[in-house]
Amino acid sequence: MKVSVTIKDVAKKANVAPSTVSRVLSDSPRISEKTKRKVRKVMDELGYHINYNGRVLVSQSTQTIGIVTKVSSDHSFENPFFSEMLRGISDACHENDYSIYLTTGNTEEAIYQEVVKMVQGKRVDGVIVLYSREGDKVVPYLRECEFPFVMLGKPVEKFGETMYVDNDNVQASKDITDYLITLGHERIGYIGGNSQYEVARDRLEGFRRAMKENGIEIKDELLKNIQTDKPDPEQVAEELLSLPDPPTALVFTDEYNASTVMRALAARGVKLPEEMSVVGFNNTMISRLSAPPLTTVDTQSIQLGHESARNLIELLKYPDTIKKSVIIPTVIVERESCKQRKAENSQP
């Protein structure tokens, strides 16, 4: 690496003061066009480029936002949903000339330590937390030190004091369940996720409401909250089919699980979608690639990411702005995984 040219070198060569060079850098109106030209020419000649670290030190702002992921073993990294959020964040950051700083930890504790480091170490101006989980230490920590942050997902507590971006997961889950009910299904299985996560609770709630409002009783054996992120699809399929009165439709919280369980069902001779209708959430490429292509709730992952970054940046610009929350609308994308329920033992 070549040695670096500093503002002082430029100043010396251009016969001006360092402060003048700094002002040229920020295109201050207090500097004459003539000097600006002169200084810029010298900058070019010397190949000067600003060193951000110097600036950061005095301005106390890094123009960088930190992204906190959930532990990567929770297949967050290989999940296209994560990538798409990242994409949305990335776009918004670019539009506003911000950079991205990523956590790298594999355990809750490691991630927490990294957050402390990046917050206290002033490496970022604000952070986006990509999850909302009960018992999480990161969010309370950020609140306690009054560090600007935005959550992607509804906070576990203190809604009014926290800026967040989310879908209306209760409604979305109710909608997709209603959709199945409209198709004539009544024995609907629900395969949800780890109930530590707010999103899992909301979606279960939505499912419950839809069933209740339609006067359908919820059978416990049809409700599974899968605590691990990589359940055994064979086992899930087996359990469902071995029920005395198996469901005719399934709501999955996770596309990937939906897809693998569908395969397991098909392998057991279940005709999809004729004998089992299946829906899921997120609408990433997983839904498109499933067999049959999955009807899903599009949660607009890119939008989610984009909005959270946009709002964080706004918060950084105007720290006294109110802590609003943004709800991104969801859309049901119909594909080929659902069918009208066949009337069985049809009574005339």
Next chain:
Amino acid sequence: MKVSVTIKDVAKKANVAPSTVSRVLSDSPRISEKTKRKVRKVMDELGYHINYNGRVLVSQSTQTIGIVTKVSSDHSFENPFFSEMLRGISDACHENDYSIYLTTGNTEEAIYQEVVKMVQGKRVDGVIVLYSREGDKVVPYLRECEFPFVMLGKPVEKFGETMYVDNDNVQASKDITDYLITLGHERIGYIGGNSQYEVARDRLEGFRRAMKENGIEIKDELLKNIQTDKPDPEQVAEELLSLPDPPTALVFTDEYNASTVMRALAARGVKLPEEMSVVGFNNTMISRLSAPPLTTVDTQSIQLGHESARNLIELLKYPDTIKKSVIIPTVIVERESCKQRKAENSQP
């Protein structure tokens, strides 16, 4: 945000010099255990935490590595392959206490500008370039300013002077083609990617060699190099089937394309894998989810990422180390997308 406690505050309260505090921070052996204890106690009391920006300025090292992606419209962000490399990089970074800085640009030019900014602005100690493309400006730029970098993918030129991590794509492609040939296939279609990319050229070369060494003539109409990253699968399927003598097997460079074209073929009544064997590259979740599950070359994406980060960090530690290259072995993962070719018009 609360005001921050600096090294000087600690020094004052502990009745020592700032330099002493700094030495305690780095656990220098020149400080007595007694003072260390005293200073650490004060740090705790005041809630002191180091400000990295100060350190960065003097040490001229950020402990951060930059990641340069290809333009995100090339579906890099939604591609699980990208995420998995990122995962590998992330792991290696964490092991070595490095952080990740991500480019956010959408166009080649924007990314180039960002790289210049992060290199000249000293925001990162080194960078990983996640692609190798003809006509790329980023890599020549990094070379020119002698900035430490590692490529993920074989460089277009100057192998000896460039550190890179890659698969042996020629061999991998030859292997997977041989695999099809062993199954009795001769009319094998090849659907490759944008030939600007080194990886696309290598894989085509491997395919050619396998065919040549087996004495099979390559028909031009069976060779497609798809220049866009989102080709129309319907069209590809249509073109293949409307050939006077359609292929019995297909090699895809891209899993996603393989998966969508398979679906299009199935929709046209082609029985998979009986009437058409299909293989692809990368072995992400896409292959697992395809119908039928795709036989692919596992390129070990996590390993690729992990090794590139590890080697970059090594290069940063020992700048004079030779510019080695690392080849990650590939493995063919057999699933259900290939079948022995049926003998047609079998002559006794």
Next chain:
DNA sequence: TCCGCTTATGGTATCGTTCTCATAATAATA
């Protein structure tokens, strides 16, 4: 001609660390 006002620029402290050099205190040696 002098005063005050604006404009363009210079000088320098500052941000929070680290690092070099100096020095006080102690221990080891002659």
Next chain:
DNA sequence: TATTATTATGAGAACGATACCATAAGCGGA
């Protein structure tokens, strides 16, 4: 006891850019 080595700490100059205050030059008005 005087002299040298060793150890533990302090003082202060970097690092690179910014921002405040100062000031010189130029100009208009009384």
